[in-house]
Amino acid sequence: MFLKNCANVATRLMGISRVHSSAIVPSSLQVRKNIQTExxxxxxxxxxxxxxxxxxxxxxxYKVTEGDIIVLGxxxxxxxxxxxxxxxxxxxIGSSDFSLVGRPVLKENMAKVxxxxxxxxxxxxxxxxNYIRRKSHNRMRIRQEAMTHLRINSIELNSLE
Amino acid sequence: xxxxxxxxxxxxxxxxxxxxxxxxxxxRLTFKFCxxxxxSRGTRDYIEKHLIDFSRENPGTAVxxxxxxxxxxxxxxxxxxxxTVVKNINCLNPDDIMKWLEHLRTRSGIxxxxxxxxxxxxxxxxxxxxxxxxxxxxxxxxxxxxxKKLLEMKRDELTATEKLLELxxxxxxxxxxxxx
Numbered sequence: 001m002f003l004k005n006c007a008n009v010a011t012r013l014m015g016i017s018r019v020h021s022s023a024i025v026p027s028s029l030q031v032r033k034n035i036q037t038e039x040x041x042x043x044x045x046x047x048x049x050x051x052x053x054x055x056x057x058x059x060x061x062y063k064v065t066e067g068d069i070i071v072l073g074x075x076x077x078x079x080x081x082x083x084x085x086x087x088x089x090x091x092x093i094g095s096s097d098f099s100l101v102g103r104p105v106l107k108e109n110m111a112k113v114x115x116x117x118x119x120x121x122x123x124x125x126x127x128x129x130n131y132i133r134r135k136s137h138n139r140m141r142i143r144q145e146a147m148t149h150l151r152i153n154s155i156e157l158n159s160l161e
Numbered sequence: 162x163x164x165x166x167x168x169x170x171x172x173x174x175x176x177x178x179x180x181x182x183x184x185x186x187x188x189r190l191t192f193k194f195c196x197x198x199x200x201s202r203g204t205r206d207y208i209e210k211h212l213i214d215f216s217r218e219n220p221g222t223a224v225x226x227x228x229x230x231x232x233x234x235x236x237x238x239x240x241x242x243x244x245t246v247v248k249n250i251n252c253l254n255p256d257d258i259m260k261w262l263e264h265l266r267t268r269s270g271i272x273x274x275x276x277x278x279x280x281x282x283x284x285x286x287x288x289x290x291x292x293x294x295x296x297x298x299x300x301x302x303x304x305x306x307x308x309k310k311l312l313e314m315k316r317d318e319l320t321a322t323e324k325l326l327e328l329x330x331x332x333x334x335x336x337x338x339x340x341x
Contacts, residue, residue, distance in 0.1 A: 052287045062280065065287060067180060069172050071279040081267045082183035096287055118179035120267035124167065124275045149172070149269075151179035 036160065039098050043157055048095040051155045053113050056089035056105070064113070064152045072148040076120045084153065087113040093157055100160070112156040119149035170274045172281040175242045178269065184221075186241045186269045190262070191225040194234040200251040204234040207255040215262065222266070236262070240270025 042048040052065040062070045079085050090106045090113055092099060100106065122144040131138040175186060192208060194201040208226060216224045233251040236258075240246070246265065250258050294301065304311065319327070 050284060050287055064280075065282060065284055067177075067283055069174055069281040071172055071276060073279060081185065082179075094288060096289075099288070116179040116183055118174060118183065119269045121269070122264065122273060124273055144273075149174070151174070153180070 035098075039100075040160060042095070042097065043159065048097070048157065051093060051095050051157055053090050053094075053111065053155050054092040055087045055113055056091055057087065061091060064155070066152055066155055068152045069118070070115075070150050070152070072150065073123070074145050075148065076146045077117055077148045077150075079117045081117050081120060084114055084116050085150075087115055093155070095157075100157075107161070110158060110160065112154070112158065114153045115150040116153055117148060118151045119147075121147050121149070123147050168274045169277050170272075171277055172279065173271055174281075175269050175271065184241070185219065185266070187219070187222050187238060187266050188241050189223045189225070189237075189239040190265070191227060191237040191239075192234075193227045193229045193232060193237065195230060195232055196228050198231060201234040203252065203254045203258060204250055207258045211255060211259060219266065236265070238265040238268075238270075240268070242270045244270040244272065246270070 050065060052063060054061055054063050057070075057072060058075070060072075064070060077085070088105075088108065090102060090111050091104060092101050093106060093111050094100065100110075123146075124144070126143050126145070128141040128143065129139070178184060178186070192204060192212075194204040194208075196205070212224065212226075216222070233249060234253075235247055235249050235251070238246045238248065246268075248261055248265065250261060253261070289295070
């Protein structure tokens with residue numbers, strides 16, 4: 001997973017150009033290893049800084065960071081309000097210096113994203129009105145869709161494997 | 162009503178609820194109903210059978226019962242952010258009342274309006290906003306833009322013309338070898 005995305009990491013860490021395809025260096029194994037150790041150091045020393053993640057929840061993808069609120073539309077989660085849940089499908093995780101891209105998701109023990117269900121409410125009243133002229137047909141329906149609000153509590157990056 | 166006329170707002174939460182611990186936002190529930198009229202029958206049934214359980218399960222919520230002669234049955238919910246929501250439960254059966262109470266319990270008390278964004282964040286970008294110069298070689302900073310190298314088209318593969326020319330060249334070389 002990691003080596004595949006080395007080019008991306010390399011561009012950030014070493015300022016190597018991505019434009020000139022002939023000039024892309026990270027095809028050499030040594031450069032890749034250097035980048036890997038650099039990222040590993042950042043993770044182990046905790047100097048990676050604020051992380052963001054792209055999580056997959058029920059067909060939608062959300063780019064989240066710690067403290068965010070996301071609104072899941074049209075359904076209520078089974079978890080009660082106040083319950084902490086773990087978002088398992090992490091498609092991507094990134095800091096200011098590197099990004100790790102899953103194929104399609106990161107391994108479970110690599111990273112951990114936790115969220116709290118803070119609200120299970122309804123959306124605003126949507127009006128569905130249809131009308132056929134000269135046919136004395138009109139229908140009005142008012143719908144409120146279910147919504148779940150999640151607070152992202154933590155994004156942890158544990159290791160590269 | 163057009164979209165512009167519908168009141169709208171961004172995603173909000175009360176006092177960063179859930180960032181540390183979570184506090185249920187429903188503070189007080191007041192049932193107002195009639196002791197005799199038929200419209201309040203479901204409410205009376207609910208109070209008799211289920212209200213004690215609800216109250217036990219939610220110790221943070223105070224529950225009041227106020228009989229009101231010949232009034233429609235309704236429940237008034239007060240939230241920690243100061244908002245009050247009145248829900249008409251006249252002519253509803255206990256199951257429906259339970260459903261609406263569940264809705265009031267899981268709400269934050271913030272007014273329900275059209276949401277302009279389905280996400281709220283305080284740090285919108287961690288890697289910085291992308292520009293055309295993001296991840297480009299720093300030598301570009303001092304390069305002259307009349308430089309012909311920069312104007313060259315960059316591609317990974319050969320074009321069809323180049324492939325053909327190469328084929329022709331190879332064939333020609335083969336022929337040359339044969340003749341010699």
